[in-house]
Amino acid sequence: xxxxxxxxxxxxxxxxxxxxxxxxxxxxxxxxxxxxxxxxxxxxxxxxxxxxxxxxxxxxxxxxxxxxxxxxxxxxxxxxxxxxxxxxxxxxxxxxxxxxxxxxxxxxxxxxxxxxxxxxxxxxxxxxxxxxxxxxxxxxxxxxxxxxxxxxxxxxxxxxxxxxxxxxxxxxxxxxxxxxxxxxxxxxxxxxxxxxxxxxxxxxxxxxxxxxxxxxxxxxxxxxxxxxxxxxxxxxxxxxxxxxxxxxxxxxxxxxxxxxxxxxxx
Amino acid sequence: xxxxxxxxxxxxxxxxxxxxxxxxxxxxxxxxxxxxxxxxxxxxxxxxxxxxxxxxxxxxxxxxxxxxxxxxxxxxxxxxxxxxxxxxxxxxxxxxxxxxxxxxxxxxxxxxxxxxxxxxxxxxxxxxxxxxxxxxxxxxxxxxxxxxxxxxxxxxxxxxxxxxxxxxxxxxxxxxxxxxxxxxxxxxxxxxxxxxxxxxxxxxxxxxxxxxxxxxxxxxxxxxxxxxxxxxxxxxxxxxxxxxxxxxxxxxxxxxxxxxxxxxxx
Numbered sequence: 001x002x003x004x005x006x007x008x009x010x011x012x013x014x015x016x017x018x019x020x021x022x023x024x025x026x027x028x029x030x031x032x033x034x035x036x037x038x039x040x041x042x043x044x045x046x047x048x049x050x051x052x053x054x055x056x057x058x059x060x061x062x063x064x065x066x067x068x069x070x071x072x073x074x075x076x077x078x079x080x081x082x083x084x085x086x087x088x089x090x091x092x093x094x095x096x097x098x099x100x101x102x103x104x105x106x107x108x109x110x111x112x113x114x115x116x117x118x119x120x121x122x123x124x125x126x127x128x129x130x131x132x133x134x135x136x137x138x139x140x141x142x143x144x145x146x147x148x149x150x151x152x153x154x155x156x157x158x159x160x161x162x163x164x165x166x167x168x169x170x171x172x173x174x175x176x177x178x179x180x181x182x183x184x185x186x187x188x189x190x191x192x193x194x195x196x197x198x199x200x201x202x203x204x205x206x207x208x209x210x211x212x213x214x215x216x217x218x219x220x221x222x223x224x225x226x227x228x229x230x231x232x233x234x235x236x237x238x239x240x241x242x243x244x245x246x247x248x249x250x251x252x253x254x255x256x257x258x259x260x261x262x263x264x265x266x
Numbered sequence: 267x268x269x270x271x272x273x274x275x276x277x278x279x280x281x282x283x284x285x286x287x288x289x290x291x292x293x294x295x296x297x298x299x300x301x302x303x304x305x306x307x308x309x310x311x312x313x314x315x316x317x318x319x320x321x322x323x324x325x326x327x328x329x330x331x332x333x334x335x336x337x338x339x340x341x342x343x344x345x346x347x348x349x350x351x352x353x354x355x356x357x358x359x360x361x362x363x364x365x366x367x368x369x370x371x372x373x374x375x376x377x378x379x380x381x382x383x384x385x386x387x388x389x390x391x392x393x394x395x396x397x398x399x400x401x402x403x404x405x406x407x408x409x410x411x412x413x414x415x416x417x418x419x420x421x422x423x424x425x426x427x428x429x430x431x432x433x434x435x436x437x438x439x440x441x442x443x444x445x446x447x448x449x450x451x452x453x454x455x456x457x458x459x460x461x462x463x464x465x466x467x468x469x470x471x472x473x474x475x476x477x478x479x480x481x482x483x484x485x486x487x488x489x490x491x492x493x494x495x496x497x498x499x500x501x502x503x504x505x506x507x508x509x510x511x512x513x514x515x516x517x518x519x520x521x522x523x524x525x526x527x528x529x530x531x532x
Contacts, residue, residue, distance in 0.1 A: 081493075100366065107500050109492065142494040180518060182511040226375065226516035227347075228408040234373050234503075241507040245448040250492035252446065 003054060003077065007035045008044040010136045010147055015050040019073040020058075028069035032060050044077060048146040052078040083146055084248045085195045087167070088240060089114040089159060091202035092123040093232045101233040102131050106138040106148055108240040109249060114197075115153040120204035126153045156206075160213055168193035169220040170243070172200045172235045173211070178224035181239065185246045190221060196243065200236035269320060269343065273301045274310040276402045276413055281316040285339040286324075294335035298326050310343060314412040318344040349412055350514045351461045353433070354506060355380040355425060357468035358389040359498045367499040368397050372404040372414055374506040375515060380463075381419040386470035392419045422472075426479055434459035435486040436509070438466045438501045439477070444490035447505060451512045456487060462509065466502035 007030070013021045023031070031037045039057050046052045055071040062068050088110045092098050105113055113135075115126040128150050139147045163169065168190055171178075184190060199214070206214070214220050225238050244250045273296070279287045289297070297303045305323050312318045321337040328334050354376045358364050371379055379401075381392040394416050405413045429435065434456055437444075450456060465480070472480070480486050491504050510516045 103497075104500055104503075107494055107496050108504075109494060142496065144494050180511075180516055182517055224516070226510055226514070227518070228373055228375060228410050230373050230408065231369075234370055237370075237503065238374075238507045238511075241504045242511050244492055245446075245504075245508050245511075248492070250446055250490075251448055252493070 003042065003044065006041075006043050007031060007037065008046070008052075008140050008143070010140055011045050011047050013047060015045055015047055015053045015073055017073060017075060021045065021055065021071040021073060023069040023071060025062075025065050025067040028060060028062075028067040031057065031069055032067070042074075043071070045071070045073070046145050049080060051076050051080040052145060078145065081145055081249075083109060083111045084244070086110050086240070086243060086248065087112040087114055087197035088200065088236060089116045089197055090200045090236050091116050091118050091121045091232065092126050092153070093203055094123065097231070097233045098123070098126075099131070099134055101236050102134050102150070103138050104233075104237045105240060106135045106144065107142045108237070108244055109144065110148050110240060112149045112151065114151045114159065116156050116159055116199070117153055118156045118202055119207040119210055121202045122204075123202075124153075128152055156210055157213070160217060163217050163219075164195070165219070167195040167197055167219070169214075169217055170196060170198045170239060171206075171214055171220055171222045172198065172225060172239050173222040174205055174224070174229060178222035181223040181225055181242045182246070184221050184223045185242060187221065189219070191247070193219075196247075198236065198239045198243065200232060200239065203232050269308065269310065272307075272309050273297060273303065274312070274318075274406045274409070276406055277311050277313050279313060281311055281313055281319045281339055283339060283341060287311065287321065287337040287339060289335040289337060291328075291331050291333040294326060294328075294333040297323065297335055298333070308340075309337070311337070311339070312411050315346060317342050317346040318411060344411065347411055347515075349375060349377045350510070352376050352506070352509060352514065353378040353380055353463035354466070354502060355382045355463055356466045356502050357382050357384045357387045357498065358392050358419070359469055360389065363497070363499045364389070365397070365400055367502050368400050368416070369404050370499075370503045371506060372401045372410065373408045374503070374510055375410065376414050376506060378415045378417065380417045380425065382422050382425055382465070383419055384422045384468055385473040385476055387468045388470075389468075390419075394418055422476055423479070426483060429483050429485075430461070431485070433461040433463055433485070435480075435483055436462060436464045436505060437472075437480055437486055437488045438464065438491060438505050439488040440471055440490070440495065444488035447489040447491055447508045448512070450487050450489045451508060453487065455485070457513070459485075462513075464502065464505045464509065466498060466505065469498050 037057050039059050042056050045055050054074045058070040058072050060069050088105050092115050131150050136147050303323050305325050308322050311321050320340045324336040324338050326335050354371050358381050397416050402413050
């Protein structure tokens with residue numbers, strides 16, 4: 001099997017040549033019973049810090065809740081890259097749509113996801129652990145070298161009270177004096193911003209007093225996403241896409257993944 | 267109630283001042299039992315041709331499968347606008363994800379959706395009627411003035427055999443000589459294109475021989491969407507977002523919807 005078609009797992013352990021890594025029950029079950037790997041067969045591992053590594057199964061042990069798998073780390077396939085410093089601050093929406101938003105944000109390379117409770121947020125419970133599970137699975141499948149950080153929910157008030165001066169804020173706004181997103185992203189302020197955050201409201205949009213508070217943040221830019229009313233997940237995803245296409249890692253002609261695949265392919 | 271918060275329905279009938287429109291059982295049930303409209307109360311209607319109109323309920327009749335509602339059309343709220351001539355040719359994927367793609371494509375203002383069967387397309391059944399139902403609901407909610415056309419599925423071979431010479435083709439491609447999408451959209455060929463289509467493959471991507479056939483189409487451009495592997499729905503949505511942001515109706519400072527809302531709001 002070509003290495004790029006081998007299973008790919010996120011682990012917390014350090015990764016270096018010769019290192020031994022022991023996987024827990026879930027990942028061991030996946031490798032043994034779903035992917036049907038035998039001792040000696042290879043997989044890929046990443047931990048968000050040390051790049052992507054080739055590893056080989058040494059042995060499987062235990063069963064059920066005690067299943068384990070020991071892996072020997074062999075060689076580095078890709079050096080770690082740094083994610084763009086892009087946050088998504090999003091109001092939770094109905095479960096399936098919020099999980100979809102997390103899935104897409106992970107594929108789109110967001111660094112940090114900050115669930116944010118606003119005046120019109122109907123859903124106020126956020127299971128950050130479950131969302132992290134989704135993000136890990138998507139990171140594994142999308143060949144991403146890291147997993148986004150998912151924080152516990154904050155209120156919009158808490159979030160804006162301590163808004164960092166050096167982080168540009170892009171607010172998805174339906175109406176008013178918002179600029180078309182493409183033009184806004186080309187403004188000198190946003191072109192120069194090393195740190196960015198996209199703020200996306202709940203289904204009912206932001207309340208007037210929330211807009212007023214956001215306007216007081218010096219480095220906030222209000223952007224519009226066309227003449228139709230987008231659902232909350234569509235707005236968040238669209239803003240991430242535009243940012244990556246223009247300022248992020250989409251605007252690069254060749255990627256380390258291409259090179260690696262070319263070099264390691266037969 | 268402000269007019270912009272009234273129910274909004276897509277109808278097939280012609281719309282003009284003084285016109286009478288009779289709604290079928292489903293829409294009548296929705297207005298009477300879900301939205302609890304009484305005779306005399308207002309709603310909005312659009313048909314994809316005559317703009318958006320204010321109408322008033324005259325009376326409800328019948329019950330269940332025979333329910334009906336007669337509406338008197340009163341005044342035009344928005345003139346019809348022309349959608350950008352943008353197609354999405356997409357390989358069907360798992361039901362929930364394909365329906366999600368149709369939903370987002372509708373919000374993103376795509377003109378025509380062409381389901382497309384490729385070598386690696388696992389899902390070969392497409393229920394175009396069901397997809398049209400989804401598109402209508404999304405168009406109603408997103409304030410769109412039209413509903414995308416959803417064709418019956420074609421094979422990629424059938425589609426490319428008669429590819430129109432005047433329609434630029436944007437192929438979402440994972441690797442190879444594809445250009446970053448933002449740069450590609452700024453190429454003279456795509457900047458000048460009045461008619462465009464985005465082509466998005468199935469989960470397994472296009473087969474080699476399909477790429478070879480696509481390369482033979484003179485007006486095809488291969489675009490890449492960053493270093494991570496995107497799911498099929500993410501790729502399609504991302505390409506639509508980039509196109510609208512740069513060439514479509516997102517790149518306009520003010521919209522007819524804003525003006526209308528300002529004028530008709532109290």
